[in-house]
């Protein structure tokens with residue numbers, strides 16, 4: 352799962368990328384205004400994985416992960432005439448966005464629009480994405496109408512279906528509303544998957560608060576479905592991410608920071624993508640796997656290996672809470688709490704799964 356970090360110039364994208372990933376990329380004027388992408392894979396902190404690891408004492412412990420891509424070079428005007436080339440690819444590839452919005456005051460850091468105004472800034476980039484999607488919709492409409500004209504009744508039956516969907520998208524975008532607000536069926540989603548509509552993707556807004564902790568809700572109204580807002584102190588968190596854990600602890604006490612926001616942002620990123628974790632356990636490995644919320648047992652098996660999905664027979668499932676309450680796998684089994692589930696079973700967050708298969 353990949354989140355693109357987007358935001359206006361100097362909003363603190365790279366700073367927050369560093370805070371989330373522990374990297375130390377140069378920030379400030381060094382890279383300003385250039386299209387440049389840096390990616391890093393980050394573990395999703397999960398105390399359940401820690402507990403399972405303590406219980407099974409495996410050789411390896413593997414957390415669920417999220418990939419962040421710091422995308423430099425976005426600004427007002429980028430969508431003019433449609434997004435092109437690498438830029439478009441990079442944005443289209445993302446499963447969702449982390450939209451960094453500047454809320455910090457600092458005279459030494461120029462703001463591209465002079466004043467600090469989070470509401471204006473978030474709407475500026477959102478407006479660019481709306482426009483980029485509208486250009487895309489209009490291109491599709493033109494193409495589909497062309498096919499209909501040329502082939503008439505012999506046209507592929509998907510054409511009128513897509514035409515109708517694109518008309519619906521057009522109305523939405525012209526009203527300056529993002530596509531993610533619409534109810535879109537699975538079939539429709541499949542039809543448009545390749546187009547990479549930007550306003551269809553979920554968004555986590557990260558307000559870069561600067562040195563003063565402030566309430567995000569006082570600074571920004573962002574009340575849309577499939578979005579969330581979180582505040583964090585970008586620069587301080589990026590510095591903390593460079594310290595050894597003990598030193599970071601001291602620093603946090605000094606500044607009165609109870610919990611690192613970076614960990615919270617990573618958790619929220621994961622939630623944003625409508626995915627959940629199930630676990631596999633054993634002496635060799637304790638591991639968290641990611642599947643879509645609502646996935647069936649065979650689909651979960653497929654997340655581990657496609658062969659396990661093909662050869663799926665049954666899933667042995669332990670509930671995380673049952674296992675912790677029982678104290679061990681053996682105790683859970685003798686209490687009769689190991690469940691056998693079939694193909695229809697919908698996997699739940701925190702399930703500990705063993706797949707029986709015929710491969």
Ligand SMILES: Nc1nc2c(ncn2[C@@H]2O[C@H](COP(=O)(O)OP(=O)(O)OP(=O)(O)O)[C@@H](O)[C@H]2O)c(=O)[nH]1
Nearest residue numbers: 360361362363364365366378379383457561585586
């Ligand atoms: N005072 C203060 N400065 C910050 C904070 N976060 C970032 N900055 C500074 O703002 C400047 C821009 O930060 P970057 O992280 O490079 O911003 P960016 O969005 O990646 O910028 P571009 O990639 O050039 O568009 C740098 O000089 C940072 O040190 C903050 O929380 N407080």
Ligand SMILES: [Mg+2]
Nearest residue numbers: 364365382423
């Ligand atoms: Mg940057």
